[in-house]
Structure formats: structure tokens, C-alpha cells
Amino acid sequence: MHYVSTRGSAPALGFEDVTLAGLASDGGLYVPESWPSFSADQIRALSGLSYVETAVRVMAPFVAGSLNEEELRELCAAAYGRFSHDAVTPLVQLDHRHWLLELFHGPTLAFKDVALQLLGQLFERFLSRRDDHLTIVGATSGDTGSAAIDAVAGREKIDIFMLHPDGRVSDVQRRQMTTVLAPNVHNIAIDGSFDDAQALVKAMFNDADFARRFNLSAVNSINWARLMAQVVYYFYAAVRLGAPDRAIAFSVPTGNFGDVFAGYVAAKMGLPVAKLMVATNVNDILHRALAEGDYSQGQVVATATPSMDIQVSSNFERLLFDAGGRDGKALAEQMKGFEASKAMRLTNAQRDGASALFTSARVDADAMTMAMRWAYDAAGQVIDPHSAIGLAAARSIDLDPAVPVVTLATAHAAKFPTAVERATGIRPSLPSRVGDLFAREEAYAKLPGTFEAVTAYVAGRATPRG
Numbered sequence: 001m002h003y004v005s006t007r008g009s010a011p012a013l014g015f016e017d018v019t020l021a022g023l024a025s026d027g028g029l030y031v032p033e034s035w036p037s038f039s040a041d042q043i044r045a046l047s048g049l050s051y052v053e054t055a056v057r058v059m060a061p062f063v064a065g066s067l068n069e070e071e072l073r074e075l076c077a078a079a080y081g082r083f084s085h086d087a088v089t090p091l092v093q094l095d096h097r098h099w100l101l102e103l104f105h106g107p108t109l110a111f112k113d114v115a116l117q118l119l120g121q122l123f124e125r126f127l128s129r130r131d132d133h134l135t136i137v138g139a140t141s142g143d144t145g146s147a148a149i150d151a152v153a154g155r156e157k158i159d160i161f162m163l164h165p166d167g168r169v170s171d172v173q174r175r176q177m178t179t180v181l182a183p184n185v186h187n188i189a190i191d192g193s194f195d196d197a198q199a200l201v202k203a204m205f206n207d208a209d210f211a212r213r214f215n216l217s218a219v220n221s222i223n224w225a226r227l228m229a230q231v232v233y234y235f236y237a238a239v240r241l242g243a244p245d246r247a248i249a250f251s252v253p254t255g256n257f258g259d260v261f262a263g264y265v266a267a268k269m270g271l272p273v274a275k276l277m278v279a280t281n282v283n284d285i286l287h288r289a290l291a292e293g294d295y296s297q298g299q300v301v302a303t304a305t306p307s308m309d310i311q312v313s314s315n316f317e318r319l320l321f322d323a324g325g326r327d328g329k330a331l332a333e334q335m336k337g338f339e340a341s342k343a344m345r346l347t348n349a350q351r352d353g354a355s356a357l358f359t360s361a362r363v364d365a366d367a368m369t370m371a372m373r374w375a376y377d378a379a380g381q382v383i384d385p386h387s388a389i390g391l392a393a394a395r396s397i398d399l400d401p402a403v404p405v406v407t408l409a410t411a412h413a414a415k416f417p418t419a420v421e422r423a424t425g426i427r428p429s430l431p432s433r434v435g436d437l438f439a440r441e442e443a444y445a446k447l448p449g450t451f452e453a454v455t456a457y458v459a460g461r462a463t464p465r466g
């Protein structure tokens with residue numbers, strides 16, 4: 001399997017190189033040169049398989065040429081052996097039509113663990129094949145950071161520098177990152193928003209000398225391997241609900257468009273997906289883009305769903321590329337325009353390509369609170385605010401009532417206890433597997449959100465190439 005850049009001029013690479021590279025050298029994102037295709041019989045054959053076996057079957061075509069099936073199975077078993085639920089991503093029924101897909105049973109209590117536990121294993125395996133060291137630079141609005149740190153802490157050939165927006169993540173999220181005191185873990189709180197942190201990370205990649213000198217790699221969903229691992233749970237859930245003989249709709253609380261793009265990939269591979277609901281909070285650039293073709297960056301508003309307080313969604317570029325006819329040169333121009341003016345219109349081809357599968361909704365704080373209450377009253381489920389954004393949107397979906405609707409539950413409620421308590425009166429407590437989070441010592445740097453400050457900090461601590 002080869003991968004091409006969404007901006008058309010970086011070299012096509014195999015899976016191993018794409019995983020280690022993160023971002024393409026032309027600033028684009030890697031996507032498979034074509035989508036693997038699963039027949040109805042192949043999908044039916046996933047029925048009854050464990051999560052690990054499902055993962056092996058779904059991901060095998062993407063890693064071909066870099067890992068054989070036995071190697072992939074070994075890495076998946078190691079990654080998913082750390083989840084606290086036997087099903088890894090269990091389904092919970094809310095009523096006759098609505099389901100939650102619980103993605104938070106990993107070590108750091110958010111869906112990011114599903115991909116990042118595997119990515120940690122992939123890095124280790126690929127680095128063991130070469131004499132090299134990686135410097136990971138990442139941006140987090142709260143959950144990617146802790147999941148990535150958990151996945152790579154203590155690994156010898158990796159340093160990780162994780163930027164989070166100072167004061168804009170929950171206390172649990174911050175502590176899950178800053179109390180990991182391994183020598184290869186470097187947490188940085190920057191002045192600014194998640195978008196500022198993400199722009200700094202992309203700027204480091206786009207500085208070719210810096211990127212080469214420190215052998216930069218990515219753990220954000222700009223890294224293709226992140227999305228690949230997330231495709232698995234769409235298959236796993238849909239097959240349990242009757243696919244391929246029944247189409248399933250998914251509602252996905254969305255920020256950087258990674259999780260929902262993985263659903264698009266599953267549909268491209270042949271999974272019968274009735275609709276993908278893109279559920280945003282009031283930071284609604286994606287809703288405006290899908291509903292009106294207007295992708296223009298507004299001011300980020302701080303909400304009770306901080307992980308989705310995002311106005312520039314990295315993976316939207318992958319959709320614009322694929323749905324718009326895969327013209328990398330044209331997309332490079334379009335993205336350059338967006339980077340300069342912070343606004344762009346989708347082309348007709350991009351809008352038409354997206355509208356077949358996607359729908360969207362903007363969910364405000366009141367609707368989020370109502371959804372949390374409904375989940376508790378209807379099914380006794382205490383859900384986190386991000387999942388509630390997805391559920392509120394799911395309940396508004398315009399589809400045949402016979403189609404099951406699965407909301408992706410992306411975080412454990414205890415990561416956001418204040419918002420949950422405000423909505424339901426119940427203060428969720430942290431599961432024992434996260435231990436004594438509030439008793440541990442924290443360590444992190446506070447930096448201005450400037451390229452100079454951040455690169456100087458990284459350069460002073462990272463291992464340069466020999």
C-alpha cells in the first residue's frame with residue numbers, strides 16, 4: 001500500500017515511512033492511494049470476532065508491505081490488552097434506536113487511546129528496524145496529549161513535546177499529562193488556543209531544517225496511522241448491529257475531524273453507513289462548512305467541551321481532497337488561500353462529494369445538558385459532555401427510524417466532573433486505574449505561543465540527528 005499527499009507534491013511513501021513522517025513534506029496529509037474494498041461476505045465474516053481479530057482484518061490492507069498479519073496481530077494484542085473492558089469498545093443500548101459506542105476504556109479514559117496505544121507499538125517496532133531517534137511534537141486540547149504520553153513514556157528512542165493551551169483543559173486532563181515524569185516527556189502550556197498550538201506544530205514540520213535535524217514525527221491525527229486504527233471500531237460496532245445486511249448511522253462529536261473521517265474511510269471500504277453526523281459545539285466551522293460551504297475561522301469560544309474547542313480542523317483537508325476529486329495541486333492552492341485569509345468556500349465538487357454521506361449539527365450548551373439528562377433518565381448512563389454533543393445531534397438526525405444510530409462516546413465522564421455534575425447532579429469519580437492523579441507532582445513549562453519560544457525549548461532538549 002502506498003500513500004499520497006493531499007497537496008500533490010510530496011513523494012508517495014509506504015506505511016512505515018508515513019507513520020514515522022507524520023505530516024507530508026509539502027505540508028499535506030497522507031492518504032492511501034486507493035481505498036481497500038471489503039465485500040459483503042468479508043464484512044459478514046467479521047461477525048463474532050474479537051476486537052483484536054477485527055482490527056487485524058480491517059487494518060491488514062493498510063499496513064501491507066510494512067507488517068505481516070502476524071506482526072500486526074502481536075502489536076494489536078499488546079495495544080488492546082491494556083483496555084479495561086473485554087470488548088475494548090463496547091456498545092451500550094440507550095433506547096430502541098440509539099446506542100453509545102464506549103471508546104473510553106483505555107488507560108487515559110478517552111477514544112484517543114484506541115489509536116495511540118497502537119501508534120506507540122508501531123513506533124517502537126519501526127524504530128527497532130533502524131538506528132534512529134524520533135522527536136514527537138504534538139498539540140492537544142486535552143485528550144491526545146495524555147494518550148500519546150501514556151503510549152510513549154519511557155521509550156528510549158523517542159522524545160515527546162506536547163503543547164496544550166494554558167488554562168483551557170480540564171484539571172484531570174492536565175494532570176494526566178503533567179504528572180508523567182518520565183525523562184522523555186516534555187509538557188508545554190502555551191498562551192493561546194488549541195488552534196495556536198496546532199499551528200505551531202505544523203510550523204515546526206514546515207521548517208524543513210528543523211524537521212530534518214530533530215527527525216520530527218506526529219501523534220496528532222495528521223498522522224495517518226491514527227485514523228487507520230479508528231476505522232476498526234466502525235466495523236466492529238456496525239457488524240454487531242447487523243452490517244452488512246443493515247446500514248448504520250453514526251453521530252460523532254467532532255473537533256479535528258479525525259474520528260468522523262475514520263467513519264468516512266470505513267464507508268469507502270464498503271461498510272454500509274447510512275449517515276455520518278458531524279456534531280460540533282458552538283465552535284461550528286465544520287457545521288458551517290458542511291451546511292453552507294463556508295469554511296471560515298471564527299474566534300475560539302471556551303466551552304464545557306474543551307477538547308472540541310477547535311476552529312481549524314486538520315483532517316477536513318483529507319475530505320476536501322478525496323471528495324473533491326483528489327486534485328492535490330488545486331487543493332494546495334486552496335489551502336494556501338485559507339492559511340492567508342482564514343476563510344475559504346468549498347467547491348461544488350467538494351460539497352457534493354461530502355453531502356452524500358455527511359450531515360451536521362451545531363449543539364449549544366443547553367442541548368448538551370438536555371442530552372446528558374436524557375441519557376441518565378432514559379438509560380441510567382452518565383455520559384461526558386463531548387459524548388452529549390454527539391448524542392444531542394444523533395437525536396435530531398433526519399433518517400428512517402429503523403436505522404440504528406450509534407453515538408461515539410469519546411471520553412469517560414470523570415474527565416469532566418464539573419460539567420457532568422451541573423447537568424445531572426452526579427459527580428462521577430475516576431476509575432481506580434488512573435490511580436492517585438491529584439496527589440502526584442506536576443511538571444510542565446509555560447511558554448508564550450510563539451514559534452521562536454517553542455522551537456528554542458524543543459531544540460534545547462531534543463536529540464539532534466547524528
Ligand SMILES: Cc1ncc(COP(=O)(O)O)c(C=O)c1O
Nearest residue numbers: 143254255256257258259307410
Ligand atoms: C473527548 C473528545 N471528543 C471528541 C473529540 C473530537 O474528535 P476529532 O478531533 O477526532 O474530531 C476530541 C478531540 O479531538 C475529544 O478529545
Ligand SMILES: N[C@@H](CCOP(=O)(O)O)C(=O)O
Nearest residue numbers: 140141142143144220221307
Ligand atoms: N481533541 C484533541 C485535539 C487534537 O486532535 P487530534 O485528534 O488531531 O490529535 C485533543 O484531545 O487533543
